[in-house]
Amino acid sequence: DLPVPTTPFVGRRRHFRRLTSRLTRSGIRLVTITGLGGAGKTRLALEAARAVATHFQHGVYHVPLDDVSTLEGLWARIIDSLAIPQADHSSTPRAIFAHLRRKNVLLLLDGFEQLVGFSFWIGELLSRTESLRLLITSRHALDLHAEYALPIDGLGRDQAIESPAYQLFIQSARRRVPGYTPAPEETAAVLEIVELVQGLPLALELAGAWVDLLSPVEINARLRSGLRHLSHPTADRPSRQHSLWAVFDSSFRLLSEAEQSAAVRLRVMAETFTPAAALGVAECDPPVLRRLLQSSLVQRGDDGRLSIHSLVRQFLTERAGEMGLDLTLLESDYAAYYLAWVAGQGRALRLEMSAAAVQQLMREWWHVERAWWLAVAAGRADLLDAAIDLLIYFEARAAWLEGVAFFRATQERIPAASLRLRARLDEAQAILA
Secondary structure (H helix, E strand, O other), X not given: OOOOOXXXXXXXXXXXXXXXXXXXXXOOOEEEEEOOOOOOHHHHHHHHHXXXXXXXXXXXXXXXXXXXXXXXXXXXHHHHHHOOOHHHHHHHHHHHHHHHOOOOOEEEEEOOHHXXXXXXXXXXXXXXXXXXXXXXXXXXXXXXXXXXEEEOOXXXXXXXXXXXXXXXXXXXHHHHOOOOOOOHHHHHHHHHHHHHOOOOXXXXXXXXXXXXXXXXXXXXXXXXXXXXXXXXXXXXXXXXHOEHHHHHHHHHOOOOHHHXXXXXXXXXXXXXXXXXXXXXXXXXXXXXXXXXXXXXXXXXXXXXXXXOOXXXXXXXXXXXXXXXXXXXXXXXXXXXXXXXXXHHHHHHHHHOOOHHHHHHHHHOHHHHHHHHHHHHHHOOHHXXXXXXXXXXXXXXXXXXXXXXXXXXXXXXXXXXXXXXXHHHHHHHHHHHO
């Protein structure tokens, strides 16, 4: 009962092994593949379900849910997929529970994000059956006790033209132009596309589908100019996957107003960041941040740090403009958070030099430096004055001349009227010198 793919399975071997292991391990009955729209969740789920089919005596069933948004629709789609006799429909949930009670079945619920409000019933389905296993694909985790989440992101981009991400672009292009191979001068543009979309499969397929009309350089330019400019409607793909904008917008619309506001505020985070920084910059409570993580708009790495996909940031930037939000003000809030943080770190390190604290400062230096120059550009002498103790970053690294150059460059870019700040910068340079 599984759809047969029309394209090769590319670049998910590690996730495939982990997923098949979980589906066949005793005691695991619910696995959720999470990730951004277009990350390849369905394809991975189908490949894994096909591989473990012999472990399920009573079959493997695919239940597509792209167009389902009600509990009644969920039950109806499951009944149709399982071919439960029409006479049993009078009490739909009980009919499903009774049908599956003692059956050794793997049920693939594909595209569950619009139904996460009904996650309770997934737990109920498991509690009413003995051997049922569920494999679910969703942009949002279900947040159930029995759930084993498997987050996925973009395809690998290492090894340049040998990478899975590059090869997927070429495969997509060859469906439009048989035998397509980029000219030597175009290869760099394709690699830029691969890096820009961070290996997101749908983005690579949408981009590759335009090679019959546009060069890789032109595709790259269109992608950078706006997500709405890169679309490719097809009859066998849901409308919400016809463009990258539609993919991200369908996830964004599932968020509450507070969650949408927090997501837009986090658009300034261009590198990995800590949960504490996310809460500070987004000005939100932990439950809101958890919801953004569950939606896959914000992702958590193995090291515990958070990140936002570059295309999601681009979408959130465009969204912020449409919502009438002042992007300069958002950047100012970002600068205020990190410069206040580094001011506290500097004062603490003056009292006690700690290797761990220095390492933490070095991990966050990308954000601190960016915040500093944003404050310089905005003329925020108050923020710069308060954060002058970041000079300890240069002292701890024995990078004295680098620090002198840093503060001198600052001095050259601030107004002459900022007398107190200029004096503090003189003092910092003297200490380092």
